Amino acid sequence: MRKLIEARDSKQLPSDHIVSTKVKNTPHESAVRQVSGTARYVDDIPEPANLQHAAVGMSEVASGKLVNIDLSAVWQSEGVCDVILAKDVPGHIDIGPVFKGDPLLADGEIKFYGQAVFAVLAKTVQQARVAATKAKIEIQQTPSILTIKSAKKQNAYVRPPHFMKRGDTKTALQDSEHILTGSLTVGGQEHLYLEGQVSMVMPEEEDRMLVFSSSQHPSEVQKLVAEVLGIKLHKVVVDMRRMGGGFGGKETQAAQWSCIAALLAARNRCAVKLRLPRQQDMIITGKRHPFENEFTVGFNAQGKISATDINLQGNCGHSPDLSDAIVDRAMFHADNAYYYPHCEISGHRMQTNQVSHTAYRGFGGPQGMIVAEAILDAVARKVGLDPLTVRKQNLYSDFTGDMTPYHMQVHDNILPEIIAKLEESSDYWLRREKIKQFNEGSPVIKKGLALTPVKFGISFTAKHLNQAGALVHVYTDGSIQANHGGTEMGQGLHTKISQIVATEFGVSIDEVDITSTRTDKVPNTSPTAASSGTDLNGKAVQNACISIKKRLAEFFAKKVHGQAEDVVFMNNKLQLGEHAISWFEVVQQAYFDRISLSANGFYKTPKIHYDRETGQGRPFFYFAYGASVSEVSIDTLTGEYKLDRVDILHDVGASINPAIDKGQIEGGFIQGMGWLTTEELLWQDQGRLISNNLATYKIPAIGDTPKIFNVDLFEQANIENSIYHSKAVGEPPFMLAISVWCAIKDAISSLSEGKIDPPLSCPATPEKVLRCVIEMQNELDGGVKCK
Incomplete structure (x- = not known):
């Protein structure tokens, strides 16, 4: 390890770990095919002669008991070959990936609005989808839980709470010079992959099945298809060439559609394709978990944190899915880059009558990490210092082995160096002074600036998956x-x-x-x-x-x-x-x-271990680091804002392919920006998702990309023996976008000359920004506070 640290510090890698420049410059292997339209996805596979098409019929209530299902009109619909219900499943009905709770089709109970109740098979896609609308489903409605607040009141959890603790938080808070409390609402996010959920299943000799699935987890699809059909795993082969995006939405939730297609294929001895239409896909599949977070923090007059008590509450939907590990990951990252001498972190997995929320890029990490940045902003404005100054003095120390809340030592912290370089390259302090002068002379448009770091653990937190x-x-x-x-x-x-x-x-x-x-x-x-x-x-x-x-x-x-x-x-x-x-x-x-x-x-993966009972261990092989500076302009009359400039310096270890890594950083940042600014999930009172298409759900467009977008790689060898001493780059850049949210808050805070920290929830839509501006102005005038 010492040699690698020395090599890293001298910017040299051992010769046997160098990927040649010629190989490094390799373009994406499918780039030409994707641009020309010849890249083959599941729906592009040549269709077998006997292919039939499937569709699903959905519940139109969020909670209830199935009383009766009249499928006569479905059977009589043009082109229909077969219709199936839960009772027609020969094997397992529950396809929960880790814990039970996810029936293939509704089995007596309705758990969320849009739940698949039956599936229909017809000769064409159109015939199947039309037929699926003709069922008469009688449901005895029961009271539904649609918010974290309601779930908490009714003690509704999909899994038990989990806790992490280090030091004596209660005493440290009592002894702190200053104490702040706060809360933060963090919205969910739709995956919106370009290729929707799709599967094609071809029955082969005897009871063998060949499954083509747009899935991030072919082995899980294989297992669940076998279990649903009541056959051995060696009878099922899953083939996956490429997906048109996944982002976590196809880690567990692609399996259901393969299982339904396989069941229909087995019953009718024909090939079956099931492709969800976009609006149905958005209604019937899980999202990023929305969170309600609370914190208490103790600190001194210089903004040095002494203790934190953080409470994370994730809206998991109706079933566990991957929520246990997702809330764990949120807890692991509630410190982000900062050392909390004394801390308690609790994670709650709340059950609601919504679609079961699932994996999404960052896997809960972003929902935890943003709490840390909210805390640092609040502390900085309380003590009257620039947020960057307070962030820097609370960072984990460089190579001294500071311990995280889960008792993992941080041996490789390169954030001080990354932040110092980015400060200089982005002209942070010069721009800070110019922005202050601009805001003093601009009554309507206000600018904001923020530099935020990322420390993200790399490994599955479930050890066996590594x-x-x-x-x-x-x-x-x-x-x-x-x-x-x-x-x-x-x-x-x-x-x-x-x-x-x-x-x-x-x-x-x-x-x-x-x-x-x-x-x-x-x-x-x-x-x-x-x-x-x-x-x-x-x-x-x-x-x-x-x-x-x-x-x-x-x-x-x-x-x-x-x-x-x-x-x-x-x-x-x-x-x-x-x-x-x-x-x-x-x-x-x-x-x-x-x-x-x-x-x-x-x-x-070596070295990793974690004891959930004690909340202690080493769940990650290493950390990936990065930092970003965002500058925004907001219109205080309308709440509209624009991202003017972004500077990023991100740690990729010894990059295997710098061009691909930069693309991941840029894409991850923009996707993260969407989560924090424009992508708002909205449900009406009865639990129906109303942001269910691109007219009602706004993802970032090319016009939202900043005119100045500087992305640089911090290439130093990973001190751990990863492949060629590179580092993962899929998820960590997503959280660089937290600097956008912090910059918007900075602009709003300028109305109070930086003395008040605006409690701006996520996503920070223009409506929320305007409301916050108005209420801050009221507060400054002695009126109501921003909520």
């Missing part, structure tokens, strides 16, 4: 085919895996092909989530490559009477001293010498 497998074949012409358990959803995973294979064998990337993720090639895989796709699968593929390289090196070394460990693979050849042989020639010779040119690979 494993991956791979299969690598070298063919006799020297070409290489690799398969791994990760799924490609546009993030460039297959591209990076190709680079790893090419680097290991020292060949051109044109010699490498990554095939569809398939459960009959690499079994028992983890979902592509938690930013771990390259970390896990890259190491597994590398492990398989090393096995093949060892055989080839031993074969070549024996021929030239050298040592196998001295053989170098590079520039399409094997080199041993003065001896060299081309890659293609050695592969041919090895084949004729009956040497295996295929290998399995496996990897499991």
